[in-house]
Amino acid sequence: MNPTSRRIFVVALALIAVCLASAARAQGNPPANAGATLFQNVRIFDGKAALLSAPSNVLIRGNIIERISTAPIAAEPGVTVIAGNGRTLMPGLIDAHWHAMLIRPNPAQAISGDVGYNNIAAGVEATDTLMRGFTTVRDVGGPVFGVKAAIDAGLIAGPRIYPSGAVITVTSGHGDFRQLSELPRTIGGMLSRMEQIGASMIADSPDEVRVRVREQLMQGASQIKLTAGGGVSSPFSPTDVSTFTEAELRAAVEAAENWGTYVTVHAFTPAAIQRSIAAGVKCIEHGFLMDEATARLIADSGVWLSTQPLPEALRQGFPPGSVQRAKADEVWPGIARTYELARRYKLKTAWGTDVLFSQVLAQQQGAILASLVRWYSPAEALAMATETNAELLALSGKRNPYPGKLGVVEQGALADLLLVDGNPLENIDLIADPAKNFKIIMKDGRVYKNAL
Numbered sequence: 469m470n471p472t473s474r475r476i477f478v479v480a481l482a483l484i485a486v487c488l489a490s491a492a493r494a495q496g497n498p499p500a501n502a503g504a505t506l507f508q509n510v511r512i513f514d515g516k517a518a519l520l521s522a523p524s525n526v527l528i529r530g531n532i533i534e535r536i537s538t539a540p541i542a543a544e545p546g547v548t549v550i551a552g553n554g555r556t557l558m559p560g561l562i563d564a565h566w567h568a569m570l571i572r573p574n575p576a577q578a579i580s581g582d583v584g585y586n587n588i589a590a591g592v593e594a595t596d597t598l599m600r601g602f603t604t605v606r607d608v609g610g611p612v613f614g615v616k617a618a619i620d621a622g623l624i625a626g627p628r629i630y631p632s633g634a635v636i637t638v639t640s641g642h643g644d645f646r647q648l649s650e651l652p653r654t655i656g657g658m659l660s661r662m663e664q665i666g667a668s669m670i671a672d673s674p675d676e677v678r679v680r681v682r683e684q685l686m687q688g689a690s691q692i693k694l695t696a697g698g699g700v701s702s703p704f705s706p707t708d709v710s711t712f713t714e715a716e717l718r719a720a721v722e723a724a725e726n727w728g729t730y731v732t733v734h735a736f737t738p739a740a741i742q743r744s745i746a747a748g749v750k751c752i753e754h755g756f757l758m759d760e761a762t763a764r765l766i767a768d769s770g771v772w773l774s775t776q777p778l779p780e781a782l783r784q785g786f787p788p789g790s791v792q793r794a795k796a797d798e799v800w801p802g803i804a805r806t807y808e809l810a811r812r813y814k815l816k817t818a819w820g821t822d823v824l825f826s827q828v829l830a831q832q833q834g835a836i837l838a839s840l841v842r843w844y845s846p847a848e849a850l851a852m853a854t855e856t857n858a859e860l861l862a863l864s865g866k867r868n869p870y871p872g873k874l875g876v877v878e879q880g881a882l883a884d885l886l887l888v889d890g891n892p893l894e895n896i897d898l899i900a901d902p903a904k905n906f907k908i909i910m911k912d913g914r915v916y917k918n919a920l
């Protein structure tokens with residue numbers, strides 16, 4: 469090589485090195501200790517038991533909990549050792565009813581605002597969500613595929629997301645946020661703005677339902693969400709109405725099951741719940757206006773109830789005198805009744821928050837979980853937000869974006885872990901203040917927070 473070509477060669481190498489380095493930066497900064505981690509002297513809440521374990525040691529290798537032992541585990545060279553000092557190690561929390569795209573913006577912004585801005589806002593909120601100890605969310609409506617992909621690629625920190633994609637609704641149903649001036653719709657005509665951005669899709673026949681369901685599956689939906697009855701926040705859906713026909717619901721169930729996954733529905737009333745179950749729906753969201761007979765049907769059919777202890781502040785957030793406030797006033801007393809029925813009939817009950825359009829309320833995510841102690845022991849509430857919610861996530865079958873065991877601390881499970889300063893089984897309010905009490909937050913074997 470002559471001196472000139474050697475110089476060109478060296479410059480070329482340097483350029484390649486710079487490109488590689490910036491490519492690595494573009495992937496986000498992986499925490500240094502992404503290899504193996506050893507938690508020493510921790511007491512474990514495993515996601516199921518009502519008591520903490522004896523003092524134990526837990527070895528994480530890669531993204532898997534490799535070994536749990538009350539006997540010492542030797543720290544090999546290169547293993548990051550964390551002295552637990554008797555603190556509690558528990559599974560990362562799971563919120564089974566979340567809308568990552570609909571927390572920071574207000575409704576008008578969510579639909580009409582700039583899509584790039586909304587995605588960045590959702591990404592920032594996703595990082596906050598992880599920093600509250602929520603390592604997984606089941607997203608039941610919203611154009612979240614981009615944010616999920618950015619998190620999974622390591623561009624930003626955030627929870628695992630089980631996306632539904634667009635909520636599928638009927639004309640006037642819960643999730644139809646169009647103005648009256650946008651009527652009538654021509655089938656096959658131009659899509660409304662909320663449909664263009666993938667927030668919700670309108671389908672008024674089994675054929676239309678099939679198209680919309682398959683479009684969500686094509687984008688990577690892990691489950692499908694339909695609204696089977698009226699809701700509080702949408703302007704033209706009274707709470708008493710049933711929306712989709714049984715044939716339409718069945719079309720969604722068929723399309724989802726052909727892809728190995730399931731349909732969950734927003735439903736309050738006995739009629740909407742019963743019709744959904746008849747059509748093969750596997751999970752009911754909310755259920756706030758159900759009666760005894762419907763609770764029995766849910767129990768007998770083995771269907772999930774995914775419900776939420778909605779905070780009073782959310783009801784009061786609807787302006788007095790508004791249609792939404794009147795609907796909220798009707799629905800709210802049903803929350804306590806629903807939890808009592810869920811207990812009495814031993815329903816498979818998942819927990820979620822359904823926070824919408826409020827960053828302030830999102831900060832209460834852990835407090836909303838802690839509020840379950842109105843009906844459950846702290847251990848039962850925490851088990852619901854870990855092992856039980858993970859069981860619901862597993863219903864996604866082959867469409868599960870994160871195969872592996874979540875929601876438990878056991879050998880072979882995915883390493884989503886929280887190190888808590890104190891015992892949340894004795895004082896569940898610890899989870900309401902994650903900034904103070906969660907000393908370590910680990911997702912997929914990586915430490916995202918270390919405040920020790």
Ligand SMILES: [Zn+2]
Pocket residue numbers: 565567608609822
């Ligand atoms: Zn919701």
